[in-house]
Every structure is written in structure tokens, then in C-alpha cells.
Amino acid sequence: MKKLLSVISFLVASSAAFAQGAHDFKINEVYVATHSCCDSASCKQPGYVDEYGQAASWIEIENTSYSTHEIRNCFVTINPTVLDKDMPAPQREKLMSAIPAGDPRTSLSAKQRITFFADGHVNRGTLHLNFTLPVGEPFTVYLFDGNAVDLLDSVSVPALPVGSSYARISGDEWQVLDADKVTPNAPNIAYHNNKIQEFKEKDPHGIAMTLMCMGVVFSCLILLFVFFHIFGWAMNRAAKLARVRAIRAIHEKAEKVVEMAKQGTTETKGIEIETYAAVIGLALHEYFGGTHDLESGILTIQQTHTTWADKSHELRTTPQHHQAVELKK
Amino acid sequence: MLLESVSTMDFIGTKLADFLTYTGFANVEWANIIMIAVGAFFIWLAIKKDFEPLLLIPIGLGIILGNIPFKAAGLEIGLYEDNSVLNIFYQGVRLGWYPPLVFLGIGAMTDFGALIANPKLMLIGAAAQFGIFGAYMIALAMGFEPNQAAGIAIIGGADGPTAIFLSSKLSPNLMGAIAVCAYSYMALVPVIQPGVMKLLTTKKQRLIKMKPSRQVSQTEKMLFPIVGLLITTFIVPSGLPLLGMLFFGNLLKESTKTTRLAKTAGSALNDIVVMLLGLTVGCSTQASEFLTLATVKIFALGAFAFIIATASGVIFVHIMNIFLPKDQKINPLIGNAGVSAVPMAARISQNEGLKADPHNYLLMHAMGPNVAGVIGSAVAAGVLLGFLS
Numbered sequence: 001m002k003k004l005l006s007v008i009s010f011l012v013a014s015s016a017a018f019a020q021g022a023h024d025f026k027i028n029e030v031y032v033a034t035h036s037c038c039d040s041a042s043c044k045q046p047g048y049v050d051e052y053g054q055a056a057s058w059i060e061i062e063n064t065s066y067s068t069h070e071i072r073n074c075f076v077t078i079n080p081t082v083l084d085k086d087m088p089a090p091q092r093e094k095l096m097s098a099i100p101a102g103d104p105r106t107s108l109s110a111k112q113r114i115t116f117f118a119d120g121h122v123n124r125g126t127l128h129l130n131f132t133l134p135v136g137e138p139f140t141v142y143l144f145d146g147n148a149v150d151l152l153d154s155v156s157v158p159a160l161p162v163g164s165s166y167a168r169i170s171g172d173e174w175q176v177l178d179a180d181k182v183t184p185n186a187p188n189i190a191y192h193n194n195k196i197q198e199f200k201e202k203d204p205h206g207i208a209m210t211l212m213c214m215g216v217v218f219s220c221l222i223l224l225f226v227f228f229h230i231f232g233w234a235m236n237r238a239a240k241l242a243r244v245r246a247i248r249a250i251h252e253k254a255e256k257v258v259e260m261a262k263q264g265t266t267e268t269k270g271i272e273i274e275t276y277a278a279v280i281g282l283a284l285h286e287y288f289g290g291t292h293d294l295e296s297g298i299l300t301i302q303q304t305h306t307t308w309a310d311k312s313h314e315l316r317t318t319p320q321h322h323q324a325v326e327l328k329k
Numbered sequence: 330m331l332l333e334s335v336s337t338m339d340f341i342g343t344k345l346a347d348f349l350t351y352t353g354f355a356n357v358e359w360a361n362i363i364m365i366a367v368g369a370f371f372i373w374l375a376i377k378k379d380f381e382p383l384l385l386i387p388i389g390l391g392i393i394l395g396n397i398p399f400k401a402a403g404l405e406i407g408l409y410e411d412n413s414v415l416n417i418f419y420q421g422v423r424l425g426w427y428p429p430l431v432f433l434g435i436g437a438m439t440d441f442g443a444l445i446a447n448p449k450l451m452l453i454g455a456a457a458q459f460g461i462f463g464a465y466m467i468a469l470a471m472g473f474e475p476n477q478a479a480g481i482a483i484i485g486g487a488d489g490p491t492a493i494f495l496s497s498k499l500s501p502n503l504m505g506a507i508a509v510c511a512y513s514y515m516a517l518v519p520v521i522q523p524g525v526m527k528l529l530t531t532k533k534q535r536l537i538k539m540k541p542s543r544q545v546s547q548t549e550k551m552l553f554p555i556v557g558l559l560i561t562t563f564i565v566p567s568g569l570p571l572l573g574m575l576f577f578g579n580l581l582k583e584s585t586k587t588t589r590l591a592k593t594a595g596s597a598l599n600d601i602v603v604m605l606l607g608l609t610v611g612c613s614t615q616a617s618e619f620l621t622l623a624t625v626k627i628f629a630l631g632a633f634a635f636i637i638a639t640a641s642g643v644i645f646v647h648i649m650n651i652f653l654p655k656d657q658k659i660n661p662l663i664g665n666a667g668v669s670a671v672p673m674a675a676r677i678s679q680n681e682g683l684k685a686d687p688h689n690y691l692l693m694h695a696m697g698p699n700v701a702g703v704i705g706s707a708v709a710a711g712v713l714l715g716f717l718s
Contacts, residue, residue, distance in 0.1 A: 206462065210463075212716070217705050225451045229448050231552070
């Protein structure tokens with residue numbers, strides 16, 4: 001049973017860990033090429049180009065976590081029919097573009113992005129999807145997990161102006177970025193550590209930091225103090241109750257023995273009643289007399305005069321060691 | 330034949346001359362000599378004065394090792410050269426995984442019984458962390474950036490591993506100086522603290538006798554690491570690496586079922602990590618990186634931080650005593666132990682207590698704030714990391 005539970009726990013933990021990794025992928029930016037010649041060699045539109053030097057529509061996906069995850073075998077599509085929950089997985093897979101395995105670029109480290117070209121030419125490599133993005137009309141991009149059933153992320157893209165992209169700025173906030181602010185394979189907002197700058201400007205003397213940090217340190221230790229104060233009180237109380245119960249039991253037994261002694265007729269299995277009384281009496285004496293399993297740890301030594309080391313009782317009051325040394329020589 | 334021997338001699342001469350350019354004598358600078366002398370001084374302090382030999386001997390030798398001059402010729406021997414053995418050892422400091430391992434050992438060796446028996450002593454451990462933030466304010470005033478100031482200020486926690494952990498995250502360029510400063514002042518706790526303690530207490534206050542602590546059950550000891558972990562990391566998740574390992578080590582000890590693991594964590598593993606940590610921290614003080622004005626400022630700030638932390642603990646005990654009943658007064662000499670130099674600070678409380686009254690044993694009382702200081706400094710580091718990273 002224990003082994004079964006362990007195996008189940010392990011499986012649950014493993015599946016949770018897998019799901020957590022996949023759910024960290026978010027669609028980050030979508031760009032629609034505003035012409036239809038992207039699949040021809042004559043395409044001269046400026047912008048982010050693929051390995052063939054051609055600008056095409058693209059979808060950028062970001063690993064939003066702080067650990068490395070694989071995006072291979074996930075699916076991307078703009079076909080809304082895949083939202084039908086009754087549709088079997090093999091049929092879904094046919095309607096979506098799979099991200100192939102075997103390319104190290106699909107392993108995304110923390111906060112890293114990958115850009116897929118929606119040009120309908122999967123034969124051009126890993127980063128090419130089997131569909132194109134509609135020009136001048138809204139659509140929705142869906143990102144599915146490797147089982148083709150779990151939706152990881154989706155975004156409804158409005159009809160975009162020429163050269164613009166639709167980008168996630170923070171959390172669920174999306175914004176249309178102008179042509180000069182489009183950021184393929186780069187963060188949508190410039191990153192810099194605002195925190196340090198903010199503290200430098202608003203707390204130049206460190207007073208706010210001191211108050212906040214000391215407050216947090218005290219909060220932690222006060223909570224611990226309160227918990228263990230109450231818990232310690234409860235433990236003490238429980239110990240006292242246990243002691244009272246033990247004393248009460250001893251008293252009850254002692255009373256019974258006294259009763260037995262008075263009656264003089266009780267069954268004693270061959271042991272004299274006085275022996276019973278003596279044993280219980282001794283236990284009571286030990287309990288109240290200071291012999292316990294747990295001692296206070298205080299040692300009190302009373303100095304009393306004895307003659308065992310009294311110089312006046314020694315044979316020689318001033319031992320002459322030098323003589324002994326000479327004798328040894 | 331003669332020509333051949335001449336060319337051989339030339340070859341030997343050239344190679345020997347080339348070899349000489351690689352020697353320490355050819356590359357030595359005054360800064361190296363100064364740092365080697367500092368390393369030797371640390372070793373002398375450890376051996377002759379018995380100042381924390383477990384820390385100062387590895388650091389001292391590390392300083393010497395890191396300052397042996399050599400020609401930069403890509404031999405992969407220096408601490409800052411990629412793929413050198415010392416560089417591999419140094420990754421534990423640079424990436425901050427030695428400190429949590431040290432905390433694992435501290436947890437496995439620490440008995441939190443004194444703290445659980447008298448939980449109000451936890452507050453002294455919290456108050457002493459003011460040393461960190463006092464130093465933070467001074468560092469800002471001296472012109473350091475907030476992240477650098479935080480890295481330097483954590484020296485006031487008197488906790489070497491925490492100082493290394495935080496500075497590796499917030500101010501990696503100052504980490505060598507901060508680490509050496511933190512460990513040096515930890516070793517000098519017996520020199521710094523007694524004066525401050527005497528200055529802030531009267532003879533009468535030093536004579537206060539505290540009641541013996543109550544017996545703590547094993548259940549309480551087992552519960553402490555779990556509750557401690559939950560409370561502290563729920564409030565300050567950024568302190569997870571340090572606090573998690575501290576309480577994990579303590580649970581290994583107190584669970585009574587993993588004695589073997591606790592023994593390893595507290596002895597062999599801890600010793601290995603301390604050796605590597607001390608040596609590489611010492612090594613990181615290469616003269617070119619270390620002998621700067623910033624280092625001098627860091628050492629000055631470190632001293633301030635220790636003094637402020639000690640004073641804060643002692644003053645806080647005075648404040649607590651105002652509110653405590655007469656028979657429950659706390660001896661202010663245990664206030665210094667709020668810094669997390671375990672068990673050095675508690676030993677100082679004991680020694681100073683015995684100087685005032687040869688029958689007043691404060692060690693077990695001082696262990697309470699001392700271990701609370703470990704938790705407090707780890708929490709403080711977590712908060713600073715959360716605010717500034």
C-alpha cells in the first residue's frame with residue numbers, strides 16, 4: 001500500500017511538473033506581413049527575415065519562466081475549430097502546425113523567445129508554420145500542448161495597421177506596436193533594473209528600506225515567538241495535566257491499599273499487604289522527595305569542613321619534592 | 330660540434346630566460362607582498378590567538394595563494410581564469426551554492442531548544458539586525474549604490490555565508506572584499522563586542538541572573554524547523570535557499586530518524602564546504618581586485634555594522650526589561666548574541682557574564698538570540714534581495 005501511494009505521489013508530482021513547464025510558454029508578439037508575395041524570391045518587404053532572406057508574418061513565443069523548457073511537439077494554429085472539445089486528438093493535429101523535435105533552438109532558456117514564420121512552408125525548416133496569417137482582418141492564435149488537447153495560450157489579434165505588430169506588454173496587457181517599435185526575438189519593453197533606480201531616487205538615505213526590512217524581520221520572528229509561546233504553554237499545560245492524572249492514579253491506588261489493609265481480607269497473591277503499602281509508599285516518596293526522570297539541572301554544593309585533606313593531618317606539612325627528585329636521579 | 334653546443338647553450342639560455350619571466354619573482358608587485366602579509370597575519374591570528382582558526386586558516390592561505398604572482402599566459406591557474414581548478418572551486422561562491430550548504434550544516438548542528446524554551450529571545454535576534462540597516466544607511470551616505478550598499482551592509486549580520494550569498498547576487502564585483510571583511514570581523518567578534526557591551530551596561534545590569542529555561546520536548550524541537558520554514562519563507566520567499574537549507578538541516582537532526590544524514594551534514598559535508606569556501610574567498614582577494622579604496626570603505630563599514638548590531642541587541646534588551654516583571658528580567662549581556670556569529674557571540678556573553686559574576690552562566694540563555702540571529706540575518710538578506718534584485 002505504501003509503495004502504491006509513493007508511486008501515485010511520484011506520478012502526480014511528475015505530471016504536475018510537466019504541465020507547469022508547458023504552461024510557461026506564452027504567445028508574446030504577432031506580426032502580419034501586409035502583402036502576399038512573401039513566399040516568392042522577389043519579396044523585398046523590409047523587416048524580420050527568415051533563413052531565406054524573406055520577410056513573412058511571424059508569431060513570437062516566450063518562455064516566461066526562469067528555467068529551461070522544450071517547446072518541441074507543441075502545436076500552433078489559427079483555426080478556431082480545434083476548440084471543439086469533442087474533436088479527437090489525431091484530427092486536431094491535422095489542423096495545426098506541429099513544432100518539430102530535433103532542433104536545439106526549440107529548447108528555450110529562462111525568458112528566451114522563439115519566432116516562427118507563418119509562411120505556409122514547413123519544408124523550409126523548424127521555424128516555419130504550415131499556415132499564413134490573414135491580412136487586414138482579426139484572427140486568434142492558439143498554442144496547444146504536445147497532446148494537442150490542452151490549450152496553453154491564445155491571443156485575439158485585431159486587424160493591424162501596415163508594419164505594426166501586436167505585442168504583450170505585461171501580464172495580459174496587449175498593445176499594437178508601431179512599425180519602428182516591432183521587436184522580433186527581443187523583449188517587448190526595454191528591460192532595466194528599475195528597483196535600484198527607484199530606491200536611489202525615492203529613498204536616498206535608506207530610511208524607508210530600514211523600516212520595511214526591520215518590519216519584515218520582526219514580523220517573521222514575532223510570528224515564530226507567538227506560535228512557540230502558545231505551543232510551549234500548551235505543552236506545559238499538557239505535561240501538568242499528565243502529572244496531575246498520574247498523582248491522582250497513585251492516590252487512588254494508595255487509598256485502595258489502605259482499604260485493603262483495613263479489611264485485611266483482600267486477595268494478595270501471597271504477598272503481604274504491608275509490602276504493597278511499602279512499595280506504593282516508596283513510589284510516593286520518590287515522586288515527592290526529589291528523585292525524578294527530569295532534573296532541573298541546578299547543582300548546589302554546600303561546603304562542609306572535613307579533615308580528609310587537612311594539612312595538619314598530613315605526615316609532612318611542607319612536602320620536600322626536591323629530595324624526591326634527587327632520589328630519582 | 331662546437332657550433333651545435335653553442336646553439337644548444339643559446340637554446341637553454343633563451344628558455345631559461347623565458348622561464349624566469351613566468352616566475353613569481355619576475356611578476357611580483359608591492360600589492361602582492363602586502364596581501365601575502367595580510368594572509369600570513371590571518372594565519373598568525375588563527376594559530377597564535379585562536380581567532381576562529383577554522384575560518385582564518387583557509388582564508389589566510391587562500392589570500393597567499395591568490396596573490397602568488399604569475400605571468401598571465403593562459404595557463405589556466407588563476408582563480409579568475411576560466412576552467413582553472415580554482416575557478417571551478419570558485420563557482421560555489423560565485424553562483425552562491427556554498428552558503429546554502431553551510432546553512433545545511435549549521436541547521437544540523439544547532440539546537441534551537443534554548444530559543445523554543447524562551448521564545449521572547451527571538452526578538453533580540455531581530456533587533457540586532459539593525460546593524461545591517463544602520464550600515465546600509467551609512468553606505469548610501471558614502472556614495473555606494475543601493476545594491477552595493479545592501480551587499481556591504483549584510484556584513485552586520487555577522488554571517489559569512491549570508492554575506493557571500495547576498496553579495497554574489499547584488500554586488501558581485503565587491504563580493505571578495507565583502508566576504509573577507511565578514512569573516513575577518515566574525516573572527517574579531519571577541520575583540521569588538523566586549524567593549525560595546527560594557528559601555529552600554531551598568532555593573533548592576535551585568536549581574537542580573539536569569540531563571541533556568543524550561544525543558545523543551547522533542548515534539549517542539551521537531552515542529553520548530555517545519556513551522557519556522559513555513560512562516561519565514563511564506564513571508565520572504567527570496568530567503569528560500571538559506572532558510573530552506575537551515576531548517577532542513579535542523580529537521581534532519583531533530584527528527585531522530587535521520588541521525589546519519591544530520592551527522593554528515595554537520596561534520597564531513599560542512600567541513601568540505603567550509604574549506605573550499607574559505608580557500609576560494611581568500612583566493613578572490615587578488616591584489617589588483619582587492620587593494621582599492623572601495624575595500625577600505627567596506628572594512629570601515631563592516632566595523633560600524635558589527636558595532637551597531639551589538640549595540641542594537643544590548644539596547645533592545647534594556648527596552649524589553651522595562652516591560653518584563655522583576656523576576657523575568659534579561660541580562661543585557663546576551664544582547665550582543667543577536668548577531669548570528671554562532672556560537673562565538675554567545676560565548677562572549679558567557680565570558681562577560683562570568684567576569685561580572687563568576688556564578689552567572691549565560692551561555693544557554695545567549696544561544697537563544699544567537700540562533701534567532703541566524704534566522705534574522707537570512708530573512709534580512711532575503712528581503713534585501715527581494716527589494717533590489
